[in-house]
Amino acid sequence: QQPVQSPQAVILREGEDAVINCSSSKALYSVHWYRQKHGEAPVFLMILLKGGEQKGHEKISASFNEKKQQSSLYLTASQLSYSGTYFCGTGYVQAGNMLTFGGGTRLMVKP
Amino acid sequence: NAGVTQTPKFQVLKTGQSMTLQCAQDMNHNSMYWYRQDPGMGLRLIYYSASEGTTDKGEVPNGYNVSRLNKREFSLRLESAAPSQTSVYFCASSETVAVIGEQYFGPGTRLTVT
Numbered sequence: 279q280q281p282v283q284s285p286q287a288v289i290l291r292e293g294e295d296a297v298i299n300c301s302s303s304k305a306l307y308s309v310h311w312y313r314q315k316h317g318e319a320p321v322f323l324m325i326l327l328k329g330g331e332q333k334g335h336e337k338i339s340a341s342f343n344e345k346k347q348q349s350s351l352y353l354t355a356s357q358l359s360y361s362g363t364y365f366c367g368t369g370y371v372q373a374g375n376m377l378t379f380g381g382g383t384r385l386m387v388k389p
Numbered sequence: 390n391a392g393v394t395q396t397p398k399f400q401v402l403k404t405g406q407s408m409t410l411q412c413a414q415d416m417n418h419n420s421m422y423w424y425r426q427d428p429g430m431g432l433r434l435i436y437y438s439a440s441e442g443t444t445d446k447g448e449v450p451n452g453y454n455v456s457r458l459n460k461r462e463f464s465l466r467l468e469s470a471a472p473s474q475t476s477v478y479f480c481a482s483s484e485t486v487a488v489i490g491e492q493y494f495g496p497g498t499r500l501t502v503t
Binding site for chain 2: 280307308310312318319320321325327365369374375376377378379380381382
């Protein structure tokens with residue numbers, strides 16, 4: 279079952295903050311976050327694992343709430359380069375080596 | 390280091406025609422994946438290969454077949470193309486041990502079926 283992302287779209291001014299949520303109806307084992315710019319392939323941002331281990335890069339952070347089966351991606355002091363569509367991919371113990379991706383959140387950062 | 394490469398970049402097929410999409414990675418990853426992305430939508434997994442010699446169905450496998458030729462190469466075949474298969478196809482690879490690792494995506498193949 280596909281995870282649900284919210285909001286579907288958000289418009290920011292440079293320097294503003296945003297939060298993107300990813301919710302699952304099943305118990306999560308891992309959550310991946312990717313960003314895709316128009317006409318390009320998705321690019322990895324971060325992975326979060328059950329138990330709290332967090333990996334990632336750039337000035338973007340994320341959290342993983344096991345009880346709520348939810349992950350949130352935090353973009354602070356947004357830059358123009360943050361524009362794109364953000365996808366979460368969820369991994370489940372029963373699902374083996376596959377991720378299920380959400381529908382995406384479109385983020386536009388304006389000057 | 391090319392990462393993940395896909396051929397062709399663009400393809401137009403007529404209904405009923407067949408074709409194979411090629412994917413290769415040079416990162417020595419054990420796992421490879423095929424996704425499709427319809428306009429304005431997320432990624433849906435078609436098939437994946439956790440390791441050389443194994444393949445498994447994803448969310449939307451109907452109408453497709455795959456071959457993990459060796460550790461580097463993973464091909465996707467459409468036996469009889471249908472307009473519903475018009476989409477962008479992405480191949481990805483990752484190093485997966487206990488947990489699915491970071492997925493590296495190829496540039497995609499834009500397929501139109503008329």
